[in-house]
Amino acid sequence: MIGLLPIVLVGSLILFLGLRLVLLSSSTHRQQQAVSIEELTKARDALDTVFVESAAIRRIFSSEDMEFIAQSSTHKVQHLFLKDRKALAIQWLRKTQKEVAQLMDIHLRLAGYTIEPSPRFELQLTARYVAFFVASYTLLLLLWLRGPFKAKRVVDYTVGVAGYFCTVFSVRLENVSAPARWS
Amino acid sequence: MLTNLIWWSGITLETAILLRGAQLGLLRKYPLFYSYIFCVFAKDLIVLLTYQFARNLYEPLYWPAELATIVASYAVIIEIFRWATRHKPGLRRLAQNLLLIVFGVTVAYAGSDFLHGRFASVSAAIVNLGRDLRYVEGGVLLVMLWLLVRYRISLGRNLVGLIVGYSFWVGLNLINLAFWFQPGNEFSVLLRSLAPATYLMTLAIWCVTLWAAHTDPEPPSESNIERDYELLLAKTQAIFARTSELLLRLTRIRP
Numbered sequence: 265m266i267g268l269l270p271i272v273l274v275g276s277l278i279l280f281l282g283l284r285l286v287l288l289s290s291s292t293h294r295q296q297q298a299v300s301i302e303e304l305t306k307a308r309d310a311l312d313t314v315f316v317e318s319a320a321i322r323r324i325f326s327s328e329d330m331e332f333i334a335q336s337s338t339h340k341v342q343h344l345f346l347k348d349r350k351a352l353a354i355q356w357l358r359k360t361q362k363e364v365a366q367l368m369d370i371h372l373r374l375a376g377y378t379i380e381p382s383p384r385f386e387l388q389l390t391a392r393y394v395a396f397f398v399a400s401y402t403l404l405l406l407l408w409l410r411g412p413f414k415a416k417r418v419v420d421y422t423v424g425v426a427g428y429f430c431t432v433f434s435v436r437l438e439n440v441s442a443p444a445r446w447s
Numbered sequence: 448m449l450t451n452l453i454w455w456s457g458i459t460l461e462t463a464i465l466l467r468g469a470q471l472g473l474l475r476k477y478p479l480f481y482s483y484i485f486c487v488f489a490k491d492l493i494v495l496l497t498y499q500f501a502r503n504l505y506e507p508l509y510w511p512a513e514l515a516t517i518v519a520s521y522a523v524i525i526e527i528f529r530w531a532t533r534h535k536p537g538l539r540r541l542a543q544n545l546l547l548i549v550f551g552v553t554v555a556y557a558g559s560d561f562l563h564g565r566f567a568s569v570s571a572a573i574v575n576l577g578r579d580l581r582y583v584e585g586g587v588l589l590v591m592l593w594l595l596v597r598y599r600i601s602l603g604r605n606l607v608g609l610i611v612g613y614s615f616w617v618g619l620n621l622i623n624l625a626f627w628f629q630p631g632n633e634f635s636v637l638l639r640s641l642a643p644a645t646y647l648m649t650l651a652i653w654c655v656t657l658w659a660a661h662t663d664p665e666p667p668s669e670s671n672i673e674r675d676y677e678l679l680l681a682k683t684q685a686i687f688a689r690t691s692e693l694l695l696r697l698t699r700i701r702p
Contacts, residue, residue, distance in 0.1 A: 268625045274585045275621035281592035282614030288599060289607045373599055 324353050327413045346411060353412035354404065360422070361400050368393055396425040453643045454495050460650035461488040464657060471660040473605065477530075479522040480609055484653075486519040510573045517580050523613050524587055530606050530663075531595055542594050546587055553586035578624045585621045588614065603663035608656020616649040 323329070333345045371389070399422045464484050468474040474481045490512045497505045528546070532539035592614060595602070602610070623638045623645075 271582060271585070271625035272622050274582075274589055275618045275625065278585060278589050278592060278614050278618035278621065281589070281596055282611050282618065284596050285592065285602075285607060285614075286611055288596060289602060289604070372597060 321356060321419075324349065324356060325412050325419050330413055349412050350407060353407050357400060357404055357407065357422070361397070364393075364396060364400075364425075392425055392428060396422065399425065450643075453647060454491065456647055457643075457650060458488065458491050458495070460647065460654050461491065464650065464654050467654075467658055471657075473657060473660055476660075477526055477605075477609065479526040479529075483516075483519050483522045487516050490516050507570065510570050510577065514573050514577045514580070517577050517584070520613075520617075521584060523609070524584065524591065527606070527610055527613070528591060531591075531600055531602060542591065545590055545594070549586045549590045550583065553583040556582070578627075581617070581620060581624055585617055588617050601664040604661035605657055606663070608652060612649045612652035612656065615652060616646065619645045 330342075330345070330349075333342050337345070368389075403419060403422050461484055465474075465481065465488065468477075468481050468484075494505070494509060494512055497508055528539075528542065532542055592610070594600075595610070620642070623642055626638050
């Protein structure tokens with residue numbers, strides 16, 4: 265019965281991807297397939313935000329504020345602060361996940377146009393993307409369970425990988441000098 | 448009665464696909480796919496005639512004929528691969544390497560499964576070989592679909608129809624075969640009875656999507672991003688190393 269599972273999984277995945285292919289090939293999706301200038305600008309803005317906000321991000325997960333509150337406030341205020349910080353951390357993480365997914369989406373669409381993509385680079389990027397999602401969901405779980413001040417290593421890793429995606433994308437944008445290509 | 452109806456419907460649909468393909472010139476465009484359809488058509492016709500007029504030959508003939516069509520169905524994978532990557536030599540190389548790895552791994556898995564099996568008869572061995580070949584096909588098709596979806600490769604309507612029909616058939620066939628070899632499983636009995644209907648649905652998908660010839664999407668024109676790809680990669684790696692270091696320094700949280 266155990267040997268049955270991978271086969272059923274492969275079969276189900278084939279059906280799922282087949283359906284996805286139909287959706288992607290439908291006329292509305294085909295229109296979305298071209299990378300627009302607005303999309304590029306938006307993604308570029310999102311990229312800048314990640315760099316500009318790095319100090320603020322550091323602050324969200326830093327225990328300094330918590331230590332300060334713990335010294336001078338009541339238990340109720342501490343609880344409120346922790347609750348707010350947790351919500352903020354989760355919001356930031358969700359936003360980062362969304363931005364990286366958008367950057368990856370644009371990269372893949374650009375790679376679709378590329379005549380000579382590098383297999384090594386593409387596989388490396390895929391591995392990083394998977395790792396990023398595993399790390400970011402682990403962080404999300406940690407945030408829920410233990411709060412924002414006890415996930416230092418995962419935060420470091422998540423931001424590092426998000427930065428990697430931003431860099432890849434930034435270099436791509438710098439090299440795009442054919443506006444006629446984009447619809 | 449129902450069996451005959453399904454049989455004849457299948458043969459009618461196969462004939463329609465072949466005739467329409469010849470009419471529209473799709474036969475020349477997708478020769479491997481149409482060879483497969485012809486192969487299935489010939490098999491169905493032979494098996495049906497044997498069933499009607501020489502029932503004693505039906506069983507010894509059925510499984511070898513089924514095995515031949517499974518082998519022939521690999522041609523469809525080659526056809527899809529050929530068309531999907533025709534404007535992308537780089538992606539073709541990437542896909543080729545990945546597919547070869549998956550093919551090797553699944554052949555090794557299926558081969559060991561087949562060699563370790565104790566078969567009561569030649570037909571049982573053929574049945575097992577057919578199942579293992581289908582598993583290999585499933586693995587290869589899965590990787591190919593993943594690549595097509597991941598890189599959002601633009602495909603013509605005819606090719607999408609061909610791929611969707613094929614995925615539907617192979618996907619359901621895999622699930623069906625997996626349960627088929629689980630004796631006493633009631634779900635397998637249900638799936639087995641549905642198998643001919645799913646095959647008819649596959650033929651219907653192909654018939655509808657290949658009824659008219661559609662033009663394929665234009666290949667994108669070459670631009671700086673493609674010409675400078677290698678330069679881009681070198682730059683990316685250099686900037687990545689520098690920025691990662693910078694980012695980690697920036698985001699390091701004091702305990």
